[in-house]
Amino acid sequence: xxxxxxxxxxxxxxxxAGVKAGIxxxxxxxxxxxxxxxxxxxxxxxxxxxxxxxxxxxxREVNKHGYAQAIAVNSGCANxxxxxxxLADAKKMQAHTAELLGIAPEAVFVCSTGVxxxxxxxxxxxxxxxxxxxxxxxxxxxxCAMAIQTTDTFIKHAAYETEIGGKKVTFAxxxxxxxxxxxxxxxxxxxxxxxxxxxxxxxxxxVKKAADKSFNMVVVDGDTSTNDSMIVLANxxxxxxxxxxxxxxxxxxxxxxxxxxxxxxxxxIAHDGEGATKFLEVNVTGAATWEDAKTAAMAIAKSPLVxxxxxxxxxxxxxxxxxxxxxxxxxEADKVNLSIGGIRxxxxxxxxxxxxxxLAPTMAEHDISMSIDLGAGEESATVWTCDFSYEYVKINxxxxx
Amino acid sequence: xxxxxxxxxxxxxxxxAGVKAGIxxxxxxxxxxxxxxxxxxxxxxxxxxxxxxxxxxxxREVNKHGYAQAIAVNSGCANxxxxxxxLADAKKMQAHTAELLGIAPEAVFVCSTGVxxxxxxxxxxxxxxxxxxxxxxxxxxxxCAMAIQTTDTFIKHAAYETEIGGKKVTFAxxxxxxxxxxxxxxxxxxxxxxxxxxxxxxxxxxVKKAADKSFNMVVVDGDTSTNDSMIVLANxxxxxxxxxxxxxxxxxxxxxxxxxxxxxxxxxIAHDGEGATKFLEVNVTGAATWEDAKTAAMAIAKSPLVxxxxxxxxxxxxxxxxxxxxxxxxxEADKVNLSIGGIRxxxxxxxxxxxxxxLAPTMAEHDISMSIDLGAGEESATVWTCDFSYEYVKINxxxxx
Numbered sequence: 030x031x032x033x034x035x036x037x038x039x040x041x042x043x044x045x046a047g048v049k050a051g052i053x054x055x056x057x058x059x060x061x062x063x064x065x066x067x068x069x070x071x072x073x074x075x076x077x078x079x080x081x082x083x084x085x086x087x088x089r090e091v092n093k094h095g096y097a098q099a100i101a102v103n104s105g106c107a108n109x110x111x112x113x114x115x116l117a118d119a120k121k122m123q124a125h126t127a128e129l130l131g132i133a134p135e136a137v138f139v140c141s142t143g144v145x146x147x148x149x150x151x152x153x154x155x156x157x158x159x160x161x162x163x164x165x166x167x168x169x170x171x172x173c174a175m176a177i178q179t180t181d182t183f184i185k186h187a188a189y190e191t192e193i194g195g196k197k198v199t200f201a202x203x204x205x206x207x208x209x210x211x212x213x214x215x216x217x218x219x220x221x222x223x224x225x226x227x228x229x230x231x232x233x234x235x236v237k238k239a240a241d242k243s244f245n246m247v248v249v250d251g252d253t254s255t256n257d258s259m260i261v262l263a264n265x266x267x268x269x270x271x272x273x274x275x276x277x278x279x280x281x282x283x284x285x286x287x288x289x290x291x292x293x294x295x296x297x298i299a300h301d302g303e304g305a306t307k308f309l310e311v312n313v314t315g316a317a318t319w320e321d322a323k324t325a326a327m328a329i330a331k332s333p334l335v336x337x338x339x340x341x342x343x344x345x346x347x348x349x350x351x352x353x354x355x356x357x358x359x360x361e362a363d364k365v366n367l368s369i370g371g372i373r374x375x376x377x378x379x380x381x382x383x384x385x386x387x388l389a390p391t392m393a394e395h396d397i398s399m400s401i402d403l404g405a406g407e408e409s410a411t412v413w414t415c416d417f418s419y420e421y422v423k424i425n426x427x428x429x430x
Numbered sequence: 431x432x433x434x435x436x437x438x439x440x441x442x443x444x445x446x447a448g449v450k451a452g453i454x455x456x457x458x459x460x461x462x463x464x465x466x467x468x469x470x471x472x473x474x475x476x477x478x479x480x481x482x483x484x485x486x487x488x489x490r491e492v493n494k495h496g497y498a499q500a501i502a503v504n505s506g507c508a509n510x511x512x513x514x515x516x517l518a519d520a521k522k523m524q525a526h527t528a529e530l531l532g533i534a535p536e537a538v539f540v541c542s543t544g545v546x547x548x549x550x551x552x553x554x555x556x557x558x559x560x561x562x563x564x565x566x567x568x569x570x571x572x573x574c575a576m577a578i579q580t581t582d583t584f585i586k587h588a589a590y591e592t593e594i595g596g597k598k599v600t601f602a603x604x605x606x607x608x609x610x611x612x613x614x615x616x617x618x619x620x621x622x623x624x625x626x627x628x629x630x631x632x633x634x635x636x637v638k639k640a641a642d643k644s645f646n647m648v649v650v651d652g653d654t655s656t657n658d659s660m661i662v663l664a665n666x667x668x669x670x671x672x673x674x675x676x677x678x679x680x681x682x683x684x685x686x687x688x689x690x691x692x693x694x695x696x697x698x699i700a701h702d703g704e705g706a707t708k709f710l711e712v713n714v715t716g717a718a719t720w721e722d723a724k725t726a727a728m729a730i731a732k733s734p735l736v737x738x739x740x741x742x743x744x745x746x747x748x749x750x751x752x753x754x755x756x757x758x759x760x761x762e763a764d765k766v767n768l769s770i771g772g773i774r775x776x777x778x779x780x781x782x783x784x785x786x787x788x789l790a791p792t793m794a795e796h797d798i799s800m801s802i803d804l805g806a807g808e809e810s811a812t813v814w815t816c817d818f819s820y821e822y823v824k825i826n827x828x829x830x831x
Contacts, residue, residue, distance in 0.1 A: 080755030080763050080779075110751060112780045114763055145748030146781035217749075251669065255752050332828055333818075341827030347546030350511060351656055354481030362481050363513055378481075379513045380547035421821050425735055426742030426818070 030285055033188035033199070040199040040224035041266035042066045045193045046164035047176030049233020050157025051365055052105035052143070052150055060157030060177035063100040063220055064130060064165055069264035070229040070235030071097040074137065076257035082109035083119040084139040085256060091138050092260075093125075097230030100220055100260055101126040101161075102140040103154055104179050104205075107324075109255040118149045125155050129162040138242055140258050142216055143204065144178055166415070174203040177218055181205050182426075187293035191286040194269040194279045200286045204294040217244065217257045225283055226265035229273040236261045237286055243291035244364030246323070246412045247299045250332045261287070267278045299413040305337050308396045313353070314409040315366075315402035321358035323408035325403060328356030329412075336417030342392040343383065346374045353401055364404025370397055433739020434589040434600070439478030441600040441625035442667035443467045447565035451558025452752040453506035453544070453551055462577035463622055464501040466533060467565055469568045470496040470665035471630040473637030474539065477658035480699050483510035486522040486657060487542040492524075492539050494782045495662075496630030501621055501661055502562075503541040504555055505580050506608075510656040511547045513529030519550045526556050531565040541619055541659050543606065550575055575604040578619055581825075588694035592687040597669040599626045601687045605695040607702075617643065618794070620682055620695055626684055627666035627745055628673040631667040635676070636685055637662050639707075643796070644692035647813045648700045649731045652777045662688070678796055700814040705821030708740050716803035724760035725810035728802060729757030730813075735820030742791040745786065747775045765805025771798055 035073045038045050047061040075085045075094040088398070091097055101122055108115050121140050125136040141149065161329050164172075188201035206217035265271065272280050300308050311330045314321035329335055332352040338345040346367050353360060367375035370391030374383050391397065437445050448462040474493040476486045492498055502523055509516050520540050527543055528535040542550065565573075575585045607618035628636070641660050643784045666672065675683050699708050712781035717723035730736055733753040739746040754761060768776035771792030775782055793796065 077754075078752065078755040079759075079761050080751050080766070103555065110748065110763075110776070110781060112778070144751065147778075203553040233666055255755060333822070337823050337826035343827070349512065350481050351479065354656060355477075359479075360480050362511075367480070375511070375547075377513070378511055380511060397734065417823060417827070419820050421734070422738050422741065422818060422820050422823060423736035426744070 030189055030191040032287065033190050033194060035188040035201055036174060036186055037063055037203055037222045038167045038170040039188050039201040039203045039219060040222050042221045042224060042264045044165040044167055045175070046161045047172035048157055048160040048164060050160065051153045052103055052157070057121045058172055058176035059105045060103045060154065060161050061173040062126065062158065062161040062165060062350060063173060063222065065098050065262055065264040067264050068096045068098050068136065069262040069308040070095060070227055071234045071259040071260065071262055072232040073258065074237055076254060078255050080110065080139060080255050082107055082256045083115035084108055084141045084241045085258060086116060087119045087123055088138045088140065088258060091135055096133050096136065097138055097165055097262060098132050098377065099126060099130055099137040100140065101139040101158055102177055102218065103157070104142060104177055105146055107143045107145050107256050108141040108149050108151050109392040111148055114148060114367035118151060121151065122149070122154060124159070126158050129159060130234065136313060138260050140254055140256070141175065142218055145255060166297045168408065172301065177203065178204045179290040185294050185297040185301070187290050189286045191282055193225060193267065193282050194349065196267045198267040198286070199223060200290045202290045202294050204298060206298045213294040216296060217254060217260045221261045221287070221290055223263045224265065224267040225263045226269050227239065227263045227283060229345050231272055231274060232263055235287055239288045239291045241282070242288055243295040247295045248327060248412060248414050250280055272417040281426070295402045296413050299415050302415030303424045304418040305415030306418050307416040309339055309414045309416065310398040311412045311414065312398065312400040312409065313403065314400060315404050315406060316408040317359040317406035317409055319408045322408045323412070325358035326410050326412035328352045331415035333417055339397065342387040344369055344392055345376065351400060358403060360403035361405055366402040367400070369399045370394065431590055431592040431690065433824045434591050435585055436602055437575060438464055438588040438604055438621060438623045439568045439571040439736055440602040441623050443665050444623045445566040445568055446574035447562045447567060447570040448573035448575065449561040450546060451561065451734065452554045453504055453558070453752065459573055459577035460506045460584060461504045461555065462560050462574040463527065463559065463562040463566060464623065466499050466663050466665040468665050469497045469499050469668065470538065471635035471661040472632045472661065472663055473495060474659065474661040475638055475641045477655060481511065481656050483508055483542060483657045484512055484516035485509055485542045486659060487517060487657060488520045488524055489539045489541065492536060495536050496536065498539055498663060499533050499537040500527060501539040501541065502559055503578055503619065504558070505578055506544040507542060507548055507550050508544045508546050508657050509542040509550050512549055515549060519552060522529050522552065522608055523550070523555060523559070523808060525560050526823070532559060537649055539661050541657070543578065543657055545617055547716045551686050560723060573707050578604065578606045580606065586695050586698040586702070588691050590687045590690050592683055592796055594626060594668070594683050597668045597670040598670040599670055600624060601691045603691045603695050605697045605699060618655060618699060620645065620660045622662040622688070622691055624664045625666065625668040626664045627668065628684060629668050630666045632673055632675060636688055640688045640692045643689055644696040648696045649815050697814050699702050700816050703816030704712070704825045706816030706821040708817040710740055710815045710817065711799040712813045713799065713801040713810065714804065715801060716805050716807060717809040718760040718807035723809045724813070726757045726759035727753045727811050727813035729753045730824060731815035734818055740798065741817040741819045745770055745775065745789040745793055750800060750802060751776060754804065760802060760806040761804035763808055767803040768801070770800045771795065775807060
């Protein structure tokens with residue numbers, strides 16, 4: 030498996046485009062279309078938020094068919110909390126894209142991200158979709174990625190090439206998301222394209238599992254948006270022997286590349302957390318179950334006290350141990366070990382009295398890893414997050430709607 | 431029922447004192463003793479944190495006996511993450527207090543709050559306890575309250591007088607807590623005294639229920655400390671006919687006063703949240719169950735996005751609805767109603783398009799109440815919290831251990 034530069038158009042048969050439709054006040058790119066020239070197996074996972082947005086309702090139906098061919102997306106308006114009109118608008122967005130591409134509406138995923146509670150500006154949107162369809166090209170991957178950004182400070186993309194059943198197969202993905210929600214700007218979105226041949230039901234399960242190992246292990250502020258969507262299209266043009274089950278000998282190579290792509294994108298989201306000055310990796314080991322490991326890691330990663338301590342470059346291990354303690358995960362207080370940047374601070378639940386000077390260079394790094402052993406079993410999990418700074422409060426408090 | 435000024439010494443038969451033992455670096459009061467001149471029925475609830483501190487382990491045993499007579503407490507050192515030596519120290523603290531008071535060790539609750547991971551300075555502590563026992567007096571309720579504070583910006587106390595079975599009965603309580611944990615300063619502590627006569631098993635259940643309606647409905651930062659303790663002593667000197675069950679005709683009056691005292695103290699903790707500029711009341715109605723109502727209210731109250739929005743005086747209702755949506759509580763997206771300060775912002779899941787100017791005076795208040803109707807049932811719950819400011823980041827990030 031090798032890492033590539035390249036956009037969602039890197040796998041064979043995918044074209045894309047992003048255009049400026051005037052939906053974002055900034056005037057930046059805000060409508061994108063991704064198109065597979067042949068029908069592709071699809072797998073998608075969506076927000077668990079009960080206030081999910083209209084496009085999520087529409088895209089869930091698309092996902093049931095197993096095959097799709099296009100994704101239409103806009104930024105600047107989330108089409109969330111918009112009731113029946115919102116649903117009608119999302120369906121119109123889908124139908125319009127399908128008509129322009131000459132495919133069935135059921136083959137078009139739709140996604141929106143941006144302000145909650147406002148209706149889509151349909152004239153601008155439909156014109157934008159038409160422009161994007163006209164611009165579809167293998168060379169327009171970057172404009173497509175630009176059009177899904179809201180408050181992101183950098184464009185998130187990843188691509189891998191691997192060999193599956195003797196054929197060269199390419200995976201490429203883009204993502205957006207800086208807080209789970211920015212000031213009224215909802216959403217984590219990610220789109221991954223591949224020319225692998227894989228059966229839809231296998232892809233669906235693989236996407237769910239890949240999300241659990243990547244995007245579901247990232248937390249910025251603990252808020253789950255109304256619009257989160259991860260969509261994977263696999264069009265089979267690589268001509269590998271189709272992967273019909275998890276037992277297929279090529280499944281591991283396929284899954285490895287999918288997870289690599291998703292994990293890279295997920296980590297980029299934590300790196301770009303609102304106001305972040307640090308990228309934090311939380312490793313939990315010695316857990317009784319994987320669920321316990323994840324629960325403890327998430328409690329640590331979400332704790333405002335832990336996050337502000339890292340912002341202040343304070344190796345305040347009491348807060349980390351405390352967060353694991355209230356997470357609900359099984360742990361043995363007198364067997365707990367904890368390290369930051371490889372330096373052991375707690376052994377068997379007791380302070381190792383490491384002098385602050387010894388920790389200072391580690392705490393000054395941008396990327397910091399911490400490990401806590403719960404002393405309760407053999408399972409482990411890793412969660413990625415960022416610190417909590419004045420800038421976070423500024424971005425989320427001073428911004429007025 | 432009438433509200434009183436007064437300290438934990440207000441009910442008959444209670445004396446207390448707080449002294450400066452040199453445990454706190456600041457030199458402020460740091461050791462306190464509360465003593466009932468006769469054995470009192472006791473009821474207590476403690477932190478659910480698995481990394482609970484040594485004094486919590488010792489006090490849990492005391493609580494099993496049903497009767498107790500004293501509480502010894504220190505601030506400045508939490509005696510948490512201190513292993514076997516910490517446990518031995520907590521037992522010594524208990525035995526020493528008992529000996530000085532001439533009562534059994536099993537009748538003495540012990541509590542500690544302060545830095546995690548350090549051993550108690552036993553010489554200072556034992557001398558301080560001796561000083562406090564020497565100073566025990568009806569007039570020393572205030573010094574006692576001062577000795578349990580850490581980063582609190584004001585002293586939290588409440589007292590009520592009520593009539594139970596024709597007798598005047600007094601309830602009085604003190605509490606401490608500003609964040610669930612301050613920079614290594616752990617703990618919410620609350621001690622309530624009453625001269626009511628009540629059977630220990632009835633008291634125990636009443637304390638649990640009162641905690642669920644008061645302290646368990648407060649959230650500052652979502653972090654649960656290693657040392658949280660709520661202890662109630664009821665010594666019966668009011669000579670009301672003893673309340674032997676929840677069916678006793680006097681139970682409602684007893685429970686009402688207990689809850690009133692606990693709720694006042696709980697709200698004061700939210701008022702004194704670290705860096706708080708706003709006191710927020712989150713009312714959830716229309717929930718399928720009480721648990722759902724509490725879950726949704728807690729998700730809203732814990733959301734950094736909601737808290738920073740109130741800090742910025744931004745009526746960002748999308749974040750409130752979104753937090754309820756991801757809480758897991760049942761809700762009907764198209765039946766959701768939401769108001770801030772009595773002004774309806776969302777009706778049946780849709781934006782009411784209230785102009786920002788109309789909300790500005792409400793958002794500028796110090797105390798702000800919001801209500802969300804989930805449209806899924808008849809149950810409701812209220813949670814109290816505070817906003818999230820630059821000062822929170824400063825207190826928790828700039829403080830170095």
